Amino acid sequence: MAAVEGSGAGAGAGGTLFPGLADVSISQDIPVEGEITVPVGSHSPDEDYSTLDEPVRDTIMRDLKAVGKKFVHVMYPRKSSALLRDWDLWGPLVLCVSLALMLQGGSADSKDDGGPQFAEVFVIIWFGAVVITLNSKLLGGTISFFQSLCVLGYCVLPLTVAMLVCRLVLLAGAGTISFIIRLIVVVAMFGWSTLASTAFLADSQPPNRKALVVYPIFLFYFVISWMILTFTPQ
């Protein structure tokens, strides 16, 4: 109370509590205006930010087009940043599920000797991609976690194509010639996958550690190629 009395001719109608700050403008001097109600609905129908109102077909087609565009980028790898900038995990999920489904039906006399089960393929692909991403980040890479997962997942596309070709060739027969065809196709697609993912990922690594980052990617696609090549139908 003594401070209020001692304010004297200092401030406005309410008096000041802190006489030392009398020359500091306080909120009493500034009138507050405006609304404090939050607008609920979109009040301008011209600008359509929300995608809630668009038809479902538009929503799905937009995502499908994005996924398709990335597939094209993988098949013809150029230095474009579309894969990195607008990452999504739909494509990797579709590829992984289709690859795991196609690897089913492998020969199994006893359950211990057969090919990989669905869950094993799924785990190998996703866990392998996570480990490679962590490895590149720990070595000092500048790429983000999901971007790297996106690239590694999308670059499984050539191997999925190889799996499809292998199954078609195996429908025709399982002899030596079919094995040679399968070998050539799988090796070519393995090289394509590795080169495509290296083209996207290598720039974000420190220059004297590039080989350390590329080698696990090589190992990852090699294991997937091995699973594809050794697939033998029942």
Next chain:
Amino acid sequence: MAAADDLKFQEFDDAANLLAANPDATTISIDEPVEIPKNQHSRQQEPGREEDDELLGTDDSDKTELLAGQKKSAPFWTFEYYQTFFDVDTYQVLDRIKGSVFPVPGKNFVRLYIRSNPDLYGPFWICATLVFTIAVSGNLSNFFIHLGKPTYHYVPEFRKVSIAATTIYAYAWLVPLALWGFLMWRNSKVMNIVSYSFLEIVCVYGYSLFIYIPTAILWIIPQKVVRWVLVVFSLCLSGSVLVMTFWPAVRDDNRRIALATVGTILLLHALLAVGCLAYFFDAPELDFPAPIIPAHNGTTVTTKSH
């Protein structure tokens, strides 16, 4: 300023000048020895040096080499802490692999190559490569051995990958853990000059497993003699790396305990190699043709040999 290659602490003259500018600072005069001990594992110099650094307030680039054990200063829940274990370049990893394959007699692998910068990249990826190499080579070898038999149906044997992974990763992590615990326990009883941190032991074990990768590929050759020669050869190489690393750590101990330790290290290493050979690679057929020799599963009769 004196020449830097004298290894004398001449820069403390600058410190004295700096301190003269600020007479209020507390000064401590520390008598430094003339020569720095080359052994980086001895830590007697650290307390004095820490005080000097605080007084100087400079971030001396020598500090990172001399205060070797204090490099990892980030708390363990941050990402940067784990990045310190991957602080290696390509040429360093290749050098360490080369050092594990061509052991120089008398040189310690840890001291020569690792030098207080143990990394987890090498052990982890060498183990991963070894797992898949053994699984793939075993599968290929079995395929070639049983190729001509009419009743043979190729199976990918994918379950063996998980077994191989469990075995090799357990060996590469649990054995160093046990060895480190044992060395720490002996250190409390006998004063050793050389003591290794847990990560350095993991590093040595990881890199010493590298020689098994080409060995596993060569095990595809279905000749028993060739396989056993390979086992002995790779065991000698990687075993010598391990022995030369760990002998200085135990040689001051009781003679019998030292020999038992080194013997156990070698025995476990040999067990790993022989176990992998026995489990993942089927025995090749006998080379001598005999009229009726039932194969080991008793369903086919080998009449031709190759």
